[in-house]
Amino acid sequence: MDALLHQIISGIAMGGVYGALGLAAVIVYQSTHHLNFAQGEMAMFSTYIAWMLMQAGLPPWAALGLTLVAAFATGMLIQRFVIHRARFAPALTTVLLFIALLVIFNSLAGWLFGYSARIFPSPFGSGRAFDSALISAHELGSIAVTLVLVVALYLFFNFTKLGLAMQATAHNPMSARLVGIRVGWMLAFGWGLAAAIGAVAGVLVAPVVYLDPSMMSGVLIYGFAAALLGGLDSPWGAIAGGVIVGVLENVLGAYVIGTELKLSVALMLIIGVLLFKPSGLFGKPVVTRV
């Protein structure tokens, strides 16, 4: 029984991280209806920046703070100088652009930092939480960070002017321009935000899977499964979807299909959701009267 409980708890912890990456994808998707395939590799690269800063002797939390700022700026720059230029391009061009970014970040990380896996210390330490056998400090920390992220984003999108302007831009860009919202900057800001959230996911994943240039490739699939399951237009759905994916993955992996087939759970979920419930569990179709 304890073993099952442990699997569930670590599933929730990991699921929150999948959800965070899914959330990053949802934020970009909401404003432009593009799924950024490079979201995972951008997160991986940010994690290397955190690692580099810690190697340089910065205290972990300072390194993480700087990493978030760097990820945010990088996300904004990529949107302004790459994605923005392709805004009138057909969808396939954008997909190619995302795949190009994925390969570029992956190779850049390999070239700069090497392909060998490195130990990435958890900012919460490596012990158990409260000497409990059920949950480690890192798992508890991951859950806490996910919760803080969700609450912070909820407050930002619903109770700040910038958050409201970003929603307006996503729903009706032309009307947003007419009330004076600088739509181009809102899109760039969304990319920055997504990149920073991705960096959080990267830093939380790295202590579990070790840091290497391809550490996010599996996580990205879990993240997309989370976003799809929750509904691509629902930020909170992404987190909930992430938790469901994380728990399913852990429990099925431990008791039913074995660890080798864990990733196929996510892939089956993606196919199942797309086939049977494309709007996801929490994605509500917008009601419109004509």
Added chain:
Amino acid sequence: MTPAEPIVAVQGLAAYYGRTQVLFDVGFEVHSGGVTALLGANGAGKTTTLMALSGLVQREGDIRLCGVPGRRLAAESIARLGVAHVPADRGTFMPLSAEENLLLGAYLHRDRQQVARDLERMYAYFPRLRQRRHQQAGTLSGGEQQMLAIARALMLRPTLLMLDEPSFGLAPLVVQEVYQILRTVREQEGLSMLLVEQNANLAFGIATQVYLLETGRVVACGTPEQMRCNDAVRQAYLGH
């Protein structure tokens, strides 16, 4: 801006969708405190004229808005001149609440207390919006969405209010209600209006100056009284 200068002065305006030219040498003015109506059939270029003024389509020619050359400005900057545009599709932010839609109209303003007072004034003009304030805007009726669009535009505190067929698709009684409110707003807010209409009687009832557009060109202009006597207008728009 000198007191005598019009709020809008347009000369030789041309507009394009890609390589297709849809406006040819359009010229008109909106005087301070006046209401200029652009009258015309479907496809005459009325909506395009408003979009050209707002910077939403590719345009050429001489545009002066609120005393400033406006042709090279982006839509976001034109809003900052005090030009509010109620688009033909009403531009509703569907999933957001009615009140959030109104607050977005005041996006350029930082004085919260004044914005709160503006919001109250809008609810006084449009009592139905107060009842619907927390409702998802996409679920509002056509008339309510039109009112929401006008109120959102007024939250910008515009000197020029551009309205694209506010009567479109509404029941006759609702049209009367909307125009009654527009007359009240014009008196109380002291703003100038540029109105696009297909319904000549509605336009004549509120306008101080009327321009008739056909296939992207101005073919007649004058006061409502002059236009009522114009044979082309009488036959095509008044039916007598």
